[in-house]
Amino acid sequence: MAAGTFAAAIVGCVSAPYPQLDVSWEQVGPLVAPFTYRMLIVAQCDPMSGVPKPFDAVLAEAGAPADVVAKVAAEVSRIREENSDNPDEYVCTPEMFEMSEAASAEAQAAWDELKG
Numbered sequence: 001m002a003a004g005t006f007a008a009a010i011v012g013c014v015s016a017p018y019p020q021l022d023v024s025w026e027q028v029g030p031l032v033a034p035f036t037y038r039m040l041i042v043a044q045c046d047p048m049s050g051v052p053k054p055f056d057a058v059l060a061e062a063g064a065p066a067d068v069v070a071k072v073a074a075e076v077s078r079i080r081e082e083n084s085d086n087p088d089e090y091v092c093t094p095e096m097f098e099m100s101e102a103a104s105a106e107a108q109a110a111w112d113e114l115k116g
Helices: 003-015 025-045 055-062 066-082 094-115
Strands: none
Touching (some): 025 094
């Protein structure tokens, strides 16, 4: 690759705008628990199926405001800590899978609507 072409490619990448998503805690707060519980259940009971990303990481990638991402990250951490000692026989049940799947599907629909 010629030096000029390489420099133009780099400049094009650097000047590309970051995605911005104008959301508030009030909008995304209700989505944190359903997404986090689903992530925790999958991580504990069926990690080979692909553990969903933490919602704060999803928000950060979407360009959400840093203060919203930080508040979501704190809530994700709180939920993780509260549920870190739950035994498999309580968590890894068909009922828990179904409930978490239904709640996260509702949260996903709301998230899709927020993203536009």
